[in-house]
Amino acid sequence: xxxxxxxxxxxxxxxxxxxxxxxxxxxxxxxxxxxxxxxxxxxxxxxxxxxxxxxxxxxxxxxxxxxxxxxxxxxxxxxxxxxxxxxxxxxxxxxxxxxxxxxxxxxxxxxxxxxxxxxxxxxxxxxxxxxxxxxxxxxxxxxxxxxxxxxxxxxxxxxxxxxxxxxxxxxxxxxxxxxxxxxxxxxxxxxxxxxxxxxxxxxxxxxxxxxxxxxxxxxxxxxxxxxxxxxxxxxxxxxxxxxxxxxxxxxxxxxxxxxxxxxxxxxxxxxxxxxxxxxxxxxxxxxxxxxxxxxxxxxxxxxxx
Amino acid sequence: xxxxxxxxxxxxxxxxxxxxxxxxxxxxxxxxxxxxxxxxxxxxxxxxxxxxxxxxxxxxxxxxxxxxxxxxxxxxxxxxxxxxxxxxxxxxxxxxxxxxxxxxxxxxxxxxxxxxxxxxxxxxxxxxxxxxxxxxxxxxxxxxxxxxxxxxxxxxxxxxxxxxxxxxxxxxxxxxxxxxxxxxxxxxxxxxxxxxxxxxxxxxxxxxxxxxxxxxxxxxxxxxxxxxxxxxxxxxxxxxxxxxxxxxxxxxxxxxxxxxxxxxxxxxxxxxxxxxxxxxxxxxxxxxxxxxxxxxxxxxxxxxx
Numbered sequence: 001x002x003x004x005x006x007x008x009x010x011x012x013x014x015x016x017x018x019x020x021x022x023x024x025x026x027x028x029x030x031x032x033x034x035x036x037x038x039x040x041x042x043x044x045x046x047x048x049x050x051x052x053x054x055x056x057x058x059x060x061x062x063x064x065x066x067x068x069x070x071x072x073x074x075x076x077x078x079x080x081x082x083x084x085x086x087x088x089x090x091x092x093x094x095x096x097x098x099x100x101x102x103x104x105x106x107x108x109x110x111x112x113x114x115x116x117x118x119x120x121x122x123x124x125x126x127x128x129x130x131x132x133x134x135x136x137x138x139x140x141x142x143x144x145x146x147x148x149x150x151x152x153x154x155x156x157x158x159x160x161x162x163x164x165x166x167x168x169x170x171x172x173x174x175x176x177x178x179x180x181x182x183x184x185x186x187x188x189x190x191x192x193x194x195x196x197x198x199x200x201x202x203x204x205x206x207x208x209x210x211x212x213x214x215x216x217x218x219x220x221x222x223x224x225x226x227x228x229x230x231x232x233x234x235x236x237x238x239x240x241x242x243x244x245x246x247x248x249x250x251x252x253x254x255x256x257x258x259x260x261x262x263x264x265x266x267x268x269x270x271x272x273x274x275x276x277x278x279x280x281x282x283x284x285x286x287x288x289x290x291x292x293x294x295x296x297x298x299x300x301x302x303x304x305x
Numbered sequence: 306x307x308x309x310x311x312x313x314x315x316x317x318x319x320x321x322x323x324x325x326x327x328x329x330x331x332x333x334x335x336x337x338x339x340x341x342x343x344x345x346x347x348x349x350x351x352x353x354x355x356x357x358x359x360x361x362x363x364x365x366x367x368x369x370x371x372x373x374x375x376x377x378x379x380x381x382x383x384x385x386x387x388x389x390x391x392x393x394x395x396x397x398x399x400x401x402x403x404x405x406x407x408x409x410x411x412x413x414x415x416x417x418x419x420x421x422x423x424x425x426x427x428x429x430x431x432x433x434x435x436x437x438x439x440x441x442x443x444x445x446x447x448x449x450x451x452x453x454x455x456x457x458x459x460x461x462x463x464x465x466x467x468x469x470x471x472x473x474x475x476x477x478x479x480x481x482x483x484x485x486x487x488x489x490x491x492x493x494x495x496x497x498x499x500x501x502x503x504x505x506x507x508x509x510x511x512x513x514x515x516x517x518x519x520x521x522x523x524x525x526x527x528x529x530x531x532x533x534x535x536x537x538x539x540x541x542x543x544x545x546x547x548x549x550x551x552x553x554x555x556x557x558x559x560x561x562x563x564x565x566x567x568x569x570x571x572x573x574x575x576x577x578x579x580x581x582x583x584x585x586x587x588x589x590x591x592x593x594x595x596x597x598x599x600x601x602x603x604x605x606x607x608x609x610x
Binding site: 014015016018040041043044047064065066067070071073074077078081082093095096098099102103106107108109144145 | 319320321323345346348349352369370371372375376378379382383386387398400401403404407408411412413414449450
C-alpha cells in the first residue's frame with residue numbers, strides 16, 4: 001500500500017510566531033508530493049524539514065489571503081534558479097495566475113519549466129484532479145474571500161488475493177491481476193470459480209480533507225464524511241467565538257463538532273492565532289467534543305491510515 | 306550626533322542558505338529606521354534580530370528581482386494586521402506599485418495605513434528624498450533589469466560650540482543655536498565676536514552607499530566618492546568573473562576596486578552566491594585591493610562613522 005501522510009510546514013494563522021510558520025503542508029502519496037498552501041517562508045520550511053522541493057509537482061492554494069500564498073512566487077523562482085525542467089500544476093483561485101505572471105514579467109524571468117495553471121472556483125465541490133490513484137475535489141468553504149478546501153481521496157484499491165484459495169484452485173500467475181479487479185476465474189475445465197472465493201475485500205480507501213480557512217459550516221459534513229484524517233482550522237478557542245464569526249474562522253469546539261458530525265477517523269487542528277503560546281487548552285477543549293484530535297505542529301508528519 | 310548604522314538582515318544572493326537570508330538591510334539614523342530591499346522572509350529576520358518593525362517608515366527597493374522584494378507584500382500585510390496607522394513611504398521601480406495593489410485587491414485588503422509610493426527610475430542619479438537631516442539619492446546601477454542603488458548622505462552638520470570661548474565671552478544660552486549655524490555674536494556693548502572664535506568646525510557629514518545588484522561600473526565612482534561606508538555586492542570570487550559579467554554581478558576584486566577608486570572609508574561586501582560556505586577567501590581577495598573591507602553577516606550592525 002502506498003505511503004499516505006501529511007507533513008505540516010506551518011501552523012500559524014496570519015502572523016508567524018517563533019515556533020509556527022505560515023500555512024503550508026506537504027501531502028505525500030507514494031512517490032508523489034503535493035504542496036497545500038504556501039505562506040511566506042514555505043521554501044525555507046521545506047529546506048529546514050529536509051523535504052526535497054524537486055519532488056513537488058502539484059500545488060494547491062486554498063485562497064488569496066497572503067498567509068496562504070505569498071511564498072509561492074519565491075518557491076517558483078527558486079525552482080527556476082535550480083534549473084527545474086519538470087512541469088508544475090497549480091490549482092488555485094483564478095486571480096493568482098496574473099499575480100504570478102506580473103511578478104515574473106517584472107523580474108524579466110521566463111521560467112525554465114512549464115507552469116500549468118488550473119483555476120479553481122469556490123462555488124460547488126468539483127473533481128479538480130483525476131490522478132491514476134487519487135481523486136482531488138474542491139470543497140467550498142465559508143470565509144471572507146472565495147476559499148476552497150481540498151479532499152484527497154484514494155481511488156478504490158484492488159481486492160486482496162487470498163493465498164490459500166489461490167493454491168487450492170491452482171490459479172496461474174497470469175490470472176491474478178484480473179482477480180484483484182473483481183473478475184471470476186474460469187479453470188482449464190471451464191468451471192467458474194466466483195471471485196469472492198479467491199479474494200478478500202479491498203482495504204478501505206483513505207482520504208485527507210483540508211479545510212482552511214473557514215467559519216463553522218455544516219454543509220461540509222456530507223462532503224468529508226468518513227475521512228481518514230480531517231485537517232480543520234481552529235484559529236481561536238471557543239471563548240473567542242465572536243471573533244471567529246466576524247473573521248470567518250472557526251473555534252476549536254466548532255472544528256471538533258464538524259469532525260464528530262462527519263464521523264472522521266482523526267482530526268488535526270491548525271491555523272492557530274498568534275495570541276496562543278500554549279495550545280493544550282485549545283486541544284483539551286476540542287477533545288471534549290471529539291476525542292481523536294491532534295494539534296498540527298511544524299515539521300511533524302501525520303500518517304493517513 | 307545621531308546614531309548612524311546599518312544592520313544586515315540577509316546577505317545571500319538569489320537563494321537563501323541556512324546561514325544567510327535574502328537581501329535586506331535596516332539603516333538606522335537617530336530614531337529613524339529605513340528598510341533597504343526586502344527579500345522573502347525579511348519580516349522573520351526583523352523579528353529574529355529584535356528590530357521593531359513599527360519604527361520602519363520608509364522602504365527602498367533597488368530592483369524587481371524576487372530576492373530583493375518578494376518579502377515586501379508580507380511585511381505590508383503584517384503591518385496591516387498589527388493595526389499600523391502611520392504612513393509608509395516606498396521608493397521603488399514603478400512596476401512594483403501594481404504588483405502590490407493587485408495582491409491587496411485579491412485578498413480583499415485595504416491597508417489601515419497610507420502607502421505612499423514614489424516611483425524611482427534608474428536612468429540618472431536623482432535626489433529622491435529630502436529629509437530634514439539627510440538626503441537620499443538614487444544611483445544608476447548596471448544589472449539585467451533596471452536597478453538603482455541608494456546614497457544616504459547626512460546634511461551638513463552644525464558647527465560645534467567651543468565651551469572655553471563661550472565662557473570667556475560670556476555668551477548667553479539663547480544665542481548658542483545661532484552660533485552653531487555659523488552666525489557671529491554681538492555682545493551687550495555692540496562688539497562683534499566672529500563665529501570662528503566661538504565654534505569649532507562641523508564634524509564631517511557621514512554617508513552610506515548601497516550598491517546591489519550591479520556589474521562593475523566605474524561611472525559609480527564619482528557618485529559615491531568619499532562615502533563613509535560603501536556596501537557593494539560581491540556575488541562571486543574573481544575566478545568567476547565570466548559568470549559575473551554574464552549575470553550583471555561583480556566579483557570581490559571588482560567591488561574592492563570601486564571602493565579604492567572612490568576613496569571610501571570602509572567597504573562592506575554582500576550578496577554572496579549560495580555556492581560559498583566559507584567567505585574568507587572572498588574577503589582576502591578583496592583586501593588585497595582594498596584593506597578596509599568587511600563581510601556582511603546576517604544580524605550584524607555596522608556603524609557608519
